[in-house]
Amino acid sequence: MTASLPLLMILPSLLLTAVIIGFPIVVLGWTSFHRVSKFGQLLSFNGLANYLEVLADPVFLSSLERTLVWTIGVTVPTIVCSLPLALMLNDNFVGRGLARAIVLLPWSVSLTMTAVAWRWALNGRAGLFNATLMELGLMHEPIEWLGTATMAFPIEILIGILVSIPFTTTMLLGGLASIPRSLHEAGRMDGGSAWQLFRHITLPLLRPFVNIAVVLNVIYVFNSFPIIWVMTEGGPANGTDILVTYLYKLAFRFGQLGKASVISLLMFVALLGFTALYVSLQNRNTQDAAGGIA
Amino acid sequence: MTRRMRAYYRRSLLYWIALLPLIVITLFPFAVMLSTALKPRDEIFAFPPRWLPSHLAWQNFSEMWTQSDFGTALANTVYVSVLSVLLTLLIGTPAAYALFRFQFRGRGAFRIYLLITQMVSPIVLVLGLFRVFVQLGWIDTESPLIITYAAFNAAFTVVMLQSYFSTIPLELEEAAWIDGASRLRTIFSIFLPLARPAVAVTAIVILVNVWNEFVIALTLLRSSANYTLQLKVFTLASSLYEVEWHHTMAAVLVATVPIAIVFVWLQRYLISGMGAGALK
Numbered sequence: 001m002t003a004s005l006p007l008l009m010i011l012p013s014l015l016l017t018a019v020i021i022g023f024p025i026v027v028l029g030w031t032s033f034h035r036v037s038k039f040g041q042l043l044s045f046n047g048l049a050n051y052l053e054v055l056a057d058p059v060f061l062s063s064l065e066r067t068l069v070w071t072i073g074v075t076v077p078t079i080v081c082s083l084p085l086a087l088m089l090n091d092n093f094v095g096r097g098l099a100r101a102i103v104l105l106p107w108s109v110s111l112t113m114t115a116v117a118w119r120w121a122l123n124g125r126a127g128l129f130n131a132t133l134m135e136l137g138l139m140h141e142p143i144e145w146l147g148t149a150t151m152a153f154p155i156e157i158l159i160g161i162l163v164s165i166p167f168t169t170t171m172l173l174g175g176l177a178s179i180p181r182s183l184h185e186a187g188r189m190d191g192g193s194a195w196q197l198f199r200h201i202t203l204p205l206l207r208p209f210v211n212i213a214v215v216l217n218v219i220y221v222f223n224s225f226p227i228i229w230v231m232t233e234g235g236p237a238n239g240t241d242i243l244v245t246y247l248y249k250l251a252f253r254f255g256q257l258g259k260a261s262v263i264s265l266l267m268f269v270a271l272l273g274f275t276a277l278y279v280s281l282q283n284r285n286t287q288d289a290a291g292g293i294a
Numbered sequence: 295m296t297r298r299m300r301a302y303y304r305r306s307l308l309y310w311i312a313l314l315p316l317i318v319i320t321l322f323p324f325a326v327m328l329s330t331a332l333k334p335r336d337e338i339f340a341f342p343p344r345w346l347p348s349h350l351a352w353q354n355f356s357e358m359w360t361q362s363d364f365g366t367a368l369a370n371t372v373y374v375s376v377l378s379v380l381l382t383l384l385i386g387t388p389a390a391y392a393l394f395r396f397q398f399r400g401r402g403a404f405r406i407y408l409l410i411t412q413m414v415s416p417i418v419l420v421l422g423l424f425r426v427f428v429q430l431g432w433i434d435t436e437s438p439l440i441i442t443y444a445a446f447n448a449a450f451t452v453v454m455l456q457s458y459f460s461t462i463p464l465e466l467e468e469a470a471w472i473d474g475a476s477r478l479r480t481i482f483s484i485f486l487p488l489a490r491p492a493v494a495v496t497a498i499v500i501l502v503n504v505w506n507e508f509v510i511a512l513t514l515l516r517s518s519a520n521y522t523l524q525l526k527v528f529t530l531a532s533s534l535y536e537v538e539w540h541h542t543m544a545a546v547l548v549a550t551v552p553i554a555i556v557f558v559w560l561q562r563y564l565i566s567g568m569g570a571g572a573l574k
Contacts, residue, residue, distance in 0.1 A: 003398075005392075005396070005477060005478075006392040006396035006398040006401075007392075007398065007400075008388075009388035009389055009391060009392035010388070010389045010392050010393070010404055012384070012385040012388070012389070013385040013386060013388075013389040013408075013448045013452065014389075014404070014407075016385055016441065016444060016445045016448065017407075017408075017411045017445045017448055017449070019445070020423070020441060020442050020444075020445030020446070021411045021414055021419065021445055021446070023422075023426060024419040024421075024422025024423045024425070024426055025419065025422060026422075027422040027425050027426055028419070028421060028422040031421075031422075031425065040425060040428065081316070084312075085313075085316070088309050088312065088313065091305070091309070092302070093302070093305055093306035093309045093310075094302075094303065094306035094310075095306070095310070099309070099310070099313055099317075100561065101558045101561065102317050102320060102321065103313070103316065103317070103320065104557075104558070104561050105320060105321075105324075105554060105557075105558065106320055107557065108502065108550070108553055108554040108556075108557030108558070109323075109506075109550050109553075109554060110505070110506030110507075110508065110524055110550075111506070111508065112506070112508045112524045112527065112528055113506075113524070113527060113546045113549065113550055114323060116527055116528065116531045116542065116546060117323040117324075117326055117327050117543070117546060118323055119531065120326065120330065120531070120537075120539050120542070120543065121322070121323060121326040125339070125341055125343075126338060126339045126340070126341065126343050126539075127343065128325075128326050128329065128330075128343055128345060129322075129326075130343075131342055131343040131344070131345070132345075134342065162319065162320065165316070170561070170564055219413055219415075220415075223415035223417055223418065225417045225508070225509050226508045226509070230528060230531070230532075244417045244418075247417070247421075248417070248420070248509075251420070251421040251424075252421075252424075252513065257421065260421050261421060261422075264418050264419065264420075264421055264422065267418045268414065268418050268419075271413050271414055271415070271418065272410065272413075274413060275409060275410055275413040278409070278413070279406070279409065
């Protein structure tokens with residue numbers, strides 16, 4: 001009884017995730033080797049034809065490139081902004097509770113809702129973004145922010161940064177809270193300046209949290225669908241498409257299920273790679289922590 | 295005033311100045327929602343647009359509610375969210391307990407497996423899921439949403455619960471075993487009551503995740519009577535005719551405010567939970 005109890009306890013979660021997450025991967029794999037009708041019927045086995053077609057598709061290649069820009073363009077500034085933010089919010093000051101609440105607020109609003117609000121705010125004629133900039137005298141003519149891809153994509157990246165900051169800051173705050181106060185006190189006793197304390201105590205102890213925040217952000221941003229879908233649907237003319245939006249259009253607009261399966265699988269493999277990176281970082285952290293105590 | 299106090303106030307001022315740009319841009323969309331939701335219809339497309347409405351058009355909310363069948367979407371979202379949370383906890387809590395109290399064969403493999411399921415996002419699988427549910431004839435109902443959400447939140451739930459469970463001492467359970475209580479009995483009468491706060495916090499995080507989910511709902515739901523809030527707002531904003539932005543923003547506010555309040559209350563638990571969860 002006791003030997004099988006833990007297995008019985010993990011069984012429900014194992015089964016459900018296997019059916020809902022594991023099985024669709026098999027289905028995608030199977031579909032990717034077939035010619036598929038617009039309505040989803042598998043017509044004939046066609047080997048790697050879908051794969052070759054995807055790799056030769058210029059829209060796929062430009063979406064892939066844009067996905068890299070999107071992922072790095074959101075993740076790097078997010079970390080750069082969140083680090084000083086977490087340091088401030090971890091320190092004591094008047095109204096810290098309020099500041100924390102405001103900074104974390106966007107996390108509670110869904111990406112869909114945020115994107116809908118921004119799309120309206122950025123409306124060329126009636127949007128309050130233009131109105132505010134014009135009232136402040138920062139510009140004279142309204143700009144159609146989402147009208148061209150060269151303008152819309154950087155804006156989508158900026159909004160991506162805004163919505164990633166709360167989660168990242170929270171992770172780093174958790175990390176800062178785990179640093180024992182006594183270390184800083186000891187450092188101060190030894191005459192360390194604020195910068196030295198940061199450089200030699202805070203930063204090294206925070207580094208594992210920063211690493212993990214980077215990997216998790218890369219994963220989330222790489223997969224992020226709602227911002228671009230709601231604001232521009234990857235357009236105009238595929239100019240803001242990243243892999244997820246292009247994949248969604250292939251699957252549910254253009255009925256190119258074979259190609260969509262291939263892109264899904266390629267993304268799955270990339271995610272496995274990120275996960276491996278995450279595991280190796282975590283293992284290193286545990287070793288560091290053990291070494292720190294010894 | 296002591297030197298220490300002066301330094302404290304000076305630091306506060308500096309911090310608020312440094313935070314100001316981020317706070318302005320964070321609150322900006324909320325201000326846009328409020329301003330638009332309270333404007334009379336004919337002022338929405340006025341040029342140049344103004345922040346303040348000539349009078350507060352509260353009727354936007356009631357019009358939006360009836361015209362867009364908002365109540366149904368709200369009921370659907372509550373139904374899906376509550377059942378998803380219950381199902382996730384039902385499968386996640388025993389798994390978290392097993393991982394945390396038992397050493398068993400395959401424990402490490404199960405953790406890696408969970409981690410992979412956590413890292414895969416719904417968008418990558420959505421086509422495969424769609425094909426599976428089409429085969430089962432299970433499109434355009436809430437049930438596939440519920441089990442899909444439970445599956446995608448399972449791993450996170452196990453990790454989060456486990457990190458909270460580690461603060462519950464084993465001694466109490468051991469005492470009960472010595473008194474002759476069975477393992478299962480101990481779990482129900484000793485362990486679960488102690489774990490209640492951890493389960494509650496985890497439940498709220500799942501609730502926020504499910505409440506805000508978009509792509510699975512977008513793909514699996516067809517008829518507007520089954521729409522969740524996210525889908526309802528998305529359709530309002532992507533209408534083929536002129537978008538009724540005053541209604542859309544009213545809908546965004548009503549759909550968001552309850553969850554935002556819950557979230558702000560939750561944040562202090564999140565900070566300690568994620569600090570622990572990330573490194574375990």
